[in-house]
Amino acid sequence: MIALGAIVLWAALAAIALQLAAVPPFLLTGIALLIGSLVGARALVRRPPPWPALALGVYGLFGFHFFLFLALRHAPPVEANLVNYLWPLLIVVLAPVMVPGIAWSARHAFAALMGFIGAAVLITANPSTGSGSWFGYAFAMASALIWSTYSLMTRRFSAFPTSYVAWFCLASGAAALACHFAFETRYVPTAQDWPWLIALGVGPMGIAFYLWDRALKRGDPRVIGTLAYLTPLLSTLLLVALGAGRFTWATLAAIILILGGAFLGSRTPKEAA
Numbered sequence: 654m655i656a657l658g659a660i661v662l663w664a665a666l667a668a669i670a671l672q673l674a675a676v677p678p679f680l681l682t683g684i685a686l687l688i689g690s691l692v693g694a695r696a697l698v699r700r701p702p703p704w705p706a707l708a709l710g711v712y713g714l715f716g717f718h719f720f721l722f723l724a725l726r727h728a729p730p731v732e733a734n735l736v737n738y739l740w741p742l743l744i745v746v747l748a749p750v751m752v753p754g755i756a757w758s759a760r761h762a763f764a765a766l767m768g769f770i771g772a773a774v775l776i777t778a779n780p781s782t783g784s785g786s787w788f789g790y791a792f793a794m795a796s797a798l799i800w801s802t803y804s805l806m807t808r809r810f811s812a813f814p815t816s817y818v819a820w821f822c823l824a825s826g827a828a829a830l831a832c833h834f835a836f837e838t839r840y841v842p843t844a845q846d847w848p849w850l851i852a853l854g855v856g857p858m859g860i861a862f863y864l865w866d867r868a869l870k871r872g873d874p875r876v877i878g879t880l881a882y883l884t885p886l887l888s889t890l891l892l893v894a895l896g897a898g899r900f901t902w903a904t905l906a907a908i909i910l911i912l913g914g915a916f917l918g919s920r921t922p923k924e925a926a
Contacts, residue, residue, distance in 0.1 A: 656868035656877045662861035664887030668895055669857065672849040677840050678722045679833040681850070684842070686714065686826030688854025689862060693819030702817040706810060710821025713803025714862065715828045720796035728789025735776045736793035738885060742769045743801035744878030745918070751805040752874060761875040764918030768882030771910030774903050775885050801878075807869050815866045822862065879918025886911045 673681055690697065701707060724733040745765040749757045807813075842850060868877055886908060893900050 655864050656872060656880055657883075659861040659864040659868065660881060660884050661887065662856045662864070663884050664891055666853070666857040667888045668891050669849055669853045671892075671895075673846060673853070675840070676842060676846060676850075677833060677837040678718075678725075679829050679837055680840055680842075681853075682718045682722075682858075683826045683829035683833055684850050685854040685858040686822045686829060688851060689859030690819045690822035690826060692855060692859040693816050693822075693863060696814075696816035696819040697823065702813060702820050706813045706817050707820055707824060709803065709806055709810060710817065711824050711828065713800060713807075714821050715825035716799040717796050717803070718825075718829065719832065720792045720799065724789045724793035724796060726789070727792060733789055733793040735773055736790050737797050738772045738776065738882075739769070739794065740797040740801045740804075741765060741878045741881035741884075743797060744804055744881070745875045747801060747805055748874040748878070751802070752808050755874065758875060761879060761918050764879045764914045765875075765882075767910050767914030767917065768879055771907040771914060772882055772885045774910065775889055775907035804865070804869055804878075805874055807866050808874060811870045815863055815870070818863050818866050822859070876918055880915050882911045883915055 670681075676684075702710075721733075721737055724737065727733075742765045745761050748755045889904060889907075890900075893904070
């Protein structure tokens with residue numbers, strides 16, 4: 654349930670981002686992450702986390718967004734986004750390798766594959782006509798690998814409290830702002846931008862990261878990785894509800910595949926038996 658809270662918040666990210674299309678991506682990420690750090694402001698008045706924990710947080714939060722933005726600049730966004738959505742599948746596949754006590758489960762692998770096919774149907778329903786760049790696809794794959802390994806490593810660092818996420822957001826936000834000043838044209842957010850920036854920072858790029866950390870330290874990462882395929886589904890449904898997308902047969906097929914995979918992957922071994 655905690656993981657689903659993060660997933661629901663992430664589903665709102667695209668809808669909020671539509672309202673901030675004029676804001677350069679690194680500036681958007683930097684401001685949102687700095688606001689997200691304030692969600693756990695009490696932790697910021699204490700001693701910073703040990704450097705291995707802080708390095709892991711920057712690797713996950715900053716590394717994920719950095720390579721995703723590079724991918725979107727060098728490859729057609731639809732295809733790049735599809736490759737990036739390999740991260741839930743990678744969580745399921747890599748969990749037995751990276752997390753002690755997690756055994757390989759063909760059922761979870763099949764459930765994750767169902768979810769990935771559903772996400773593929775959803776995202777490629779209106780494919781881009783561009784040929785793209787293999788560099789862009791490599792960046793998207795790197796982004797997916799970073800987020801999946803970060804998610805699994807938080808389980809191995811279970812002794813570190815979730816409040817450290819505030820420091821992760823702060824350091825990653827500062828790094829994103831540095832990238833803005835180094836690579837992007839200067840932009841000053843308008844009065845209309847700030848309510849959306851605050852909503853983005855508090856929700857999808859704030860509370861969601863705290864919930865995700867807590868969920869992965871308590872739950873089965875294979876189940877959580879499978880449920881994560883609900884993110885593109887819920888995001889699309891929200892965009893349709895807001896008039897920014899269309900509900901098609903491909904959307905219906907994706908709903909069946911994603912919900913079926915999420916249901917199968919969320920069942921315990923006893924229930925599956």
